[in-house]
Amino acid sequence: MDLLKVDGVTVEFGGIVALSGLTFNVQQGDICGLIGPNGAGKTTVFNVLSRIYEPTQGSVTFDGVDLLGVEAHDIAKLGIGRTFQNLALFPSMSLLENVMVGAHSKGRVGFVRAITRFGVRREDRQLRETSMALLEAFGLAQLAAHPAAGLPFGTLKRVEIARALAAKPKFVLLDEPASGLTHSEVDELADTLVRVRSEFNLTMLLVEHHMSMVMKVSDKIVVMEFGRKIAEGTPAEVRDNPEVIRAYLGTDA
Amino acid sequence: MALVTIKRNSPQHIAVRVLGVLLVVIAVLWVPTKMTTGNIDSMTNALALVIAASALNLVIGYTGLISIGHSAFFGIGSYATGVLVSKYGWGHGWSMIFGALLAFVFGFIVALPALRIKGIYLALVTLAVAVLFPTMMKWPKLEWLTNGARGISGIRYEELPSLPFLGELKGRDDRTVFFYWYAIMLVIITVLVCRGIVKSRMGRALIAIRDNEIGAEVMGVNLATTKTLVFGVSAALTSLAGSLSVARTGVVTADGANLTLIGSIVFLVVMVVGGAATITGPIIGALVYVWVDNYTRTASASGEGLIGWLFDWSAVSPASIILSVALIVLMFVAPDGVFGLVRRLARRVVVIK
Numbered sequence: 001m002d003l004l005k006v007d008g009v010t011v012e013f014g015g016i017v018a019l020s021g022l023t024f025n026v027q028q029g030d031i032c033g034l035i036g037p038n039g040a041g042k043t044t045v046f047n048v049l050s051r052i053y054e055p056t057q058g059s060v061t062f063d064g065v066d067l068l069g070v071e072a073h074d075i076a077k078l079g080i081g082r083t084f085q086n087l088a089l090f091p092s093m094s095l096l097e098n099v100m101v102g103a104h105s106k107g108r109v110g111f112v113r114a115i116t117r118f119g120v121r122r123e124d125r126q127l128r129e130t131s132m133a134l135l136e137a138f139g140l141a142q143l144a145a146h147p148a149a150g151l152p153f154g155t156l157k158r159v160e161i162a163r164a165l166a167a168k169p170k171f172v173l174l175d176e177p178a179s180g181l182t183h184s185e186v187d188e189l190a191d192t193l194v195r196v197r198s199e200f201n202l203t204m205l206l207v208e209h210h211m212s213m214v215m216k217v218s219d220k221i222v223v224m225e226f227g228r229k230i231a232e233g234t235p236a237e238v239r240d241n242p243e244v245i246r247a248y249l250g251t252d253a
Numbered sequence: 254m255a256l257v258t259i260k261r262n263s264p265q266h267i268a269v270r271v272l273g274v275l276l277v278v279i280a281v282l283w284v285p286t287k288m289t290t291g292n293i294d295s296m297t298n299a300l301a302l303v304i305a306a307s308a309l310n311l312v313i314g315y316t317g318l319i320s321i322g323h324s325a326f327f328g329i330g331s332y333a334t335g336v337l338v339s340k341y342g343w344g345h346g347w348s349m350i351f352g353a354l355l356a357f358v359f360g361f362i363v364a365l366p367a368l369r370i371k372g373i374y375l376a377l378v379t380l381a382v383a384v385l386f387p388t389m390m391k392w393p394k395l396e397w398l399t400n401g402a403r404g405i406s407g408i409r410y411e412e413l414p415s416l417p418f419l420g421e422l423k424g425r426d427d428r429t430v431f432f433y434w435y436a437i438m439l440v441i442i443t444v445l446v447c448r449g450i451v452k453s454r455m456g457r458a459l460i461a462i463r464d465n466e467i468g469a470e471v472m473g474v475n476l477a478t479t480k481t482l483v484f485g486v487s488a489a490l491t492s493l494a495g496s497l498s499v500a501r502t503g504v505v506t507a508d509g510a511n512l513t514l515i516g517s518i519v520f521l522v523v524m525v526v527g528g529a530a531t532i533t534g535p536i537i538g539a540l541v542y543v544w545v546d547n548y549t550r551t552a553s554a555s556g557e558g559l560i561g562w563l564f565d566w567s568a569v570s571p572a573s574i575i576l577s578v579a580l581i582v583l584m585f586v587a588p589d590g591v592f593g594l595v596r597r598l599a600r601r602v603v604v605i606k
């Protein structure tokens with residue numbers, strides 16, 4: 001079953017066409033790789049899916065819902081989590097609090113309940129436990145009380161994944177999760193993603209420049225160039241596709 | 254490394270906290286029993302600033318929305334109490350509640366531009382609100398309500414309800430002591446509201462908005478409702494300070510310092526000097542402000558000492574000048590305010606883990 005259907009999506013910025021008629025589907029339970037040279041439009045796809053960019057054309061359906069009719073802050077409620085290529089953490093908050101905010105869409109305490117303290121402690125206690133467990137799963141437990149500001153990029157990329165999982169999403173969008181990691185850490189991350197996928201029953205859309213990692217973990221790969229899809233298939237199919245080789249190695253290859 | 258490490262929620266930690274609360278209670282009781290009438294009055298003034306600066310802290314310190322229009326919300330409370338008590342015979346309590354509701358609505362409306370604009374542009378919109386408010390109150394067409402430029406005076410105050418344990422404290426000057434307790438009650442309400450919001454899912458959402466708006470939104474924080482509601486709550490609390498001040502002085506004029514742009518700046522300075530984005534900061538800031546205000550006022554009036562020599566030309570209190578300079582210095586040595594500085598120094602001695 002297709003969890004996500006992107007159909008003919010076009011995004012323009014002034015004169016620049018960042019996506020032009022992009023169409024692809026993501027199957028329930030798959031890890032779908034999304035690759036392409038710099039500026040191909042991968043992050044733009046993510047921003048369309050989290051309703052930050054408004055497409056000029058096309059439709060997006062997620063789990064039977066017309067995604068383009070949903071407001072940005074309701075995307076999390078639908079079960080979509082994401083990370084950011086250049087981080088969108090909350091620097092002054094501790095890692096634990098960052099992950100706790102990740103579960104905002106699941107929380108119930110509004111202003112009135114916060115002021116009257118009705119059920120606040122219970123919500124916070126449960127949230128703290130589940131968030132702590134997530135930090136542990138990503139090997140960050142000992143940094144739980146540390147503010148996000150001042151930690152290495154690679155560590156913060158992992159915090160973002162933990163935060164994206166805090167609301168127990170069905171679908172996560174990971175924008176270059178391996179950037180800033182060493183070789184062994186990349187391998188470790190690949191294992192973690194596969195493990196987390198089965199543990200949380202997740203579907204993933206993965207943007208990554210580390211080719212070996214994408215090839216290893218993806219069930220399917222979509223290749224983009226200049227805002228268009230140029231190839232789609234299993235890792236093996238994509239690797240041997242002449243269009244893809246040309247896009248990555250230049251015109252003569 | 255710290256000299257002592259205390260475990261969170263250990264007996265020692267609880268003992269330290271109990272001691273802290275005890276010291277605050279003693280200080281609160283000490284003021285009306287041992288201080289002179291004039292000093293009690295200054296404390297009440299400080300408490301009004303605590304309320305306004307704490308309220309402003311919710312918007313600026315936690316949410317990162319710049320407002321220099323909070324003097325208008327102070328003014329709404331002031332005029333609500335002034336008009337309703339003197340012209341319509343309302344009690345102070347009801348006039349204060351009405352003022353808070355009105356301020357909530359206005360705060361909500363003022364926050365609407367904050368949904369589209371940020372930073373300096375939002376500051377400009379709120380600046381316009383601060384400038385407009387006193388002008389509106391002096392508008393001849395509203396004179397039937399506000400008495401125009403003359404303002405409203407002779408606003409009666411209600412007697413302190415004769416609670417047994419307060420009878421003793423009323424001893425010297427009913428009115429002054431009454432308003433001191435009135436102010437303490439409102440400060441407690443304000444601190445409980447601010448603390449309640451901050452230590453909850455909504456408080457984390459506010460800080461998330463301040464730290465990274467897109468990140469917050471993707472996590473499911475509704476930026477529009479969160480910003481407008483926190484602005485409304487902040488405005489309502491600020492209006493309490495306005496109602497309190499009018500009850501205390503019995504006078505409201507459109508040019509009263511806290512109702513004009515100066516008021517907004519004072520709230521801001523108190524918040525920043527004390528320590529933004531902390532509950533304790535605005536309390537310390539207000540005490541420092543009023544202390545400096547009183548000290549320099551007497552010193553410059555008598556013309557004695559350095560302060561006197563520097564400021565004997567100044568008709569008004571030089572506190573705002575001194576604090577503005579202090580603010581500049583503080584931004585370099587302790588951008589987290591006096592409370593932040595004290596907390597950092599304390600952590601060298603004791604760490605709570």
Ligand SMILES: Nc1ncnc2c1ncn2[C@@H]1O[C@H](COP(=O)(O)OP(=O)(O)OP(=O)(O)O)[C@@H](O)[C@H]1O
Pocket residue numbers: 013016017018036037038039040041042043044045085
């Ligand atoms: N907010 C924006 N305003 C203007 N142009 C934009 C905006 N966002 C993206 N673009 C443009 O759209 C194109 C696609 O950018 P995008 O960030 O999606 O690429 P990408 O595939 O993620 O690249 P990279 O691998 O470098 O992250 C680029 O030409 C970029 O300059």
Ligand SMILES: [Mg+2]
Pocket residue numbers: 042043044085
């Ligand atoms: Mg990108």
